[in-house]
Amino acid sequence: MKMKYTEPAPISELNPLDSMMERFHEAARILGLDESTYEALKSPEKSVIVNVPVTMDDGHIKVFEGFRVVHSSKLGPSKGGIRYANSVNLDEVKALAAWMTWKCAIVGIPYGGAKGGITCDPRELSPGELERLTRAFTLAMRDVFGPERDIPAPDMGTNPQTMAWIMDEYSQLSGYASPAVVTGKPLVLGGSLGRVEATGRGVMVSTRSAMAKLKMNPSTSTCAVQGFGNVGSISAKLLEMQGLKVCAISDVSGAYYKKGGIDIDAAVEFVEKNKSLEGFKGGKIISNDELLTLDVDVLVPAALEDQITEQNADRIKAKLIVEGANGPTAANADRILNDKGIMVVPDILANAGGVSVSYFEWVQNRLGYFWTEERVNRRADRIMKQAFENVYKASKKYKVSMRTAAYIVAIDKVASTSKLRGIF
Numbered sequence: 001m002k003m004k005y006t007e008p009a010p011i012s013e014l015n016p017l018d019s020m021m022e023r024f025h026e027a028a029r030i031l032g033l034d035e036s037t038y039e040a041l042k043s044p045e046k047s048v049i050v051n052v053p054v055t056m057d058d059g060h061i062k063v064f065e066g067f068r069v070v071h072s073s074k075l076g077p078s079k080g081g082i083r084y085a086n087s088v089n090l091d092e093v094k095a096l097a098a099w100m101t102w103k104c105a106i107v108g109i110p111y112g113g114a115k116g117g118i119t120c121d122p123r124e125l126s127p128g129e130l131e132r133l134t135r136a137f138t139l140a141m142r143d144v145f146g147p148e149r150d151i152p153a154p155d156m157g158t159n160p161q162t163m164a165w166i167m168d169e170y171s172q173l174s175g176y177a178s179p180a181v182v183t184g185k186p187l188v189l190g191g192s193l194g195r196v197e198a199t200g201r202g203v204m205v206s207t208r209s210a211m212a213k214l215k216m217n218p219s220t221s222t223c224a225v226q227g228f229g230n231v232g233s234i235s236a237k238l239l240e241m242q243g244l245k246v247c248a249i250s251d252v253s254g255a256y257y258k259k260g261g262i263d264i265d266a267a268v269e270f271v272e273k274n275k276s277l278e279g280f281k282g283g284k285i286i287s288n289d290e291l292l293t294l295d296v297d298v299l300v301p302a303a304l305e306d307q308i309t310e311q312n313a314d315r316i317k318a319k320l321i322v323e324g325a326n327g328p329t330a331a332n333a334d335r336i337l338n339d340k341g342i343m344v345v346p347d348i349l350a351n352a353g354g355v356s357v358s359y360f361e362w363v364q365n366r367l368g369y370f371w372t373e374e375r376v377n378r379r380a381d382r383i384m385k386q387a388f389e390n391v392y393k394a395s396k397k398y399k400v401s402m403r404t405a406a407y408i409v410a411i412d413k414v415a416s417t418s419k420l421r422g423i424f
C-alpha cells in the first residue's frame with residue numbers, strides 16, 4: 001500500500017523522541033501500515049502537564065513540573081513508570097510512553113503504554129519533600145491514574161517507597177485500599193515477589209536466548225554492563241551466575257574494569273554502604289567510552305538514553321548488545337551496528353521483564369491471591385523467551401534487524417487491535 005505520510009525530519013541533535021519516531025517510521029514502511037493508522041499511532045492519546053507546589057523543609061514553596069503521557073490505551077489500561085530526574089522533559093516522556101506501548105505489545109500483555117516524570121533531582125530532596133512531591137503529583141493526576149485506566153510503576157529515580165505513597169494517596173481519594181493502581185509496590189502493600197529483580201532477570205533471559213542463536217557459550221564469554229542501578233546491578237549479578245565474566249561495570253562515579261571479572265556481590269555490597277561505586281577498589285578506573293568499546297562478547301547498556309551513538313558505534317567490539325535501559329542507542333547508530341553484524345536485542349524486548357512482572361502484580365492484586373516467587377519467575381521467563389522467538393522469527397521473515405523486527409511485531413499487534421476495535 002502506498003503511504004502518503006511524511007518522513008520524520010532528519011535527526012540533528014540526539015533526542016529519544018526522534019529516535020523512536022525514526023524506528024517507528026521504518027517499521028511502518030516495511031509493514032505497509034496505512035496512513036490513518038500511522039497517524040493515529042504516531043502521537044500520544046493524551047499528554048498532561050502539571051505544576052505542583054510543594055512545601056520544602058525550610059518552609060518555602062517550590063513548584064515542580066510533572067508529566068504523564070498516555071501514548072496508547074488500545075490494548076488495555078496504559079502502563080509505564082514514573083521517572084524523577086533533572087533531565088525529564090515532555091519529549092523524553094513521549095518517547096518513553098510510546099516505547100511502553102510497543103513493549104507491552106511485544107510481550108503480549110493486555111496494556112497500552114504511558115510514562116510519567118517529574119523534573120527534579122531526587123538525591124537533593126529529603127524523604128519528607130519526596131513524599132509531599134509524590135502525593136501532590138498523585139493528587140494532580142487523580143483523573144489520569146486508575147487500576148482500569150493508567151497504572152504507574154517505578155523508573156529512574158523512583159522506587160517501591162514512591163509507589164507506596166502513590167498507592168496511599170490514591171486509596172485515600174478512593175475511600176478504600178486500591179493496590180492495583182500502581183505496581184512495583186513494597187511486598188507488604190501488595191507488591192509481587194520477583195518484581196524488583198524482574199527487569200534484570202529479563203535482560204539475562206534475553207541474553208541467553210540471543211547467545212544460543214549466536215552459538216556463544218556463556219561460560220567462556222565476557223561482558224560489560226553500563227549502569228549499576230536496579231537494572232544494571234541485577235543483570236550483572238544474574239549474568240555472572242550464568243557463567244559470564246563481567247569484566248566492567250559503571251555508574252555516575254565512573255567505570256571499573258577487571259580482566260578476570262568483577263566480583264558483583266562485592267560491588268553490590270559496596271553500593272549499599274556508600275550509595276555509589278565511588279571509591280570501589282574491585283577494578284581499575286576506566287572511562288565510560290572505554291567501557292562501551294571494550295573487547296568483550298556482550299555489552300549491556302543499562303544506564304541512560306543515547307549512550308551508543310554514531311561517534312562510538314564503529315568502535316564497539318561486542319558481538320551482542322542487550323539493551324537494559326530504554327533508548328540507550330541513538331537511531332543514528334543503528335545502521336553502523338547492523339553493518340558490523342552486531343546483534344542488538346532492543347530495549348522494547350530486552351527490558352520488558354519489568355513490565356511483565358508488573359502485570360503479574362496487578363493480576364495478583366485483582367485476584368487478592370499471591371503467587372510464589374518460583375511461579376512469577378517461571379511465567380516471566382516463559383513470556384520473555386516467547387517474545388524473543390517471535391521477534392527473531394520476524395527478523396528472519398522481513399530480513400531486518402532485531403530492533404526493526406521488534407517494532408514490526410509491536411506495531412502490527414497494536415494496529416490490528418485498533419482496526420478490530422474500529423475506534424477511528
Ligand code: GLU
Binds near residue numbers: 079080081183354355
Ligand atoms: N519503568 C519500567 C519500564 O520502563 C517498568 C514499567 C512498568 O512496570 O510499568 O519498563
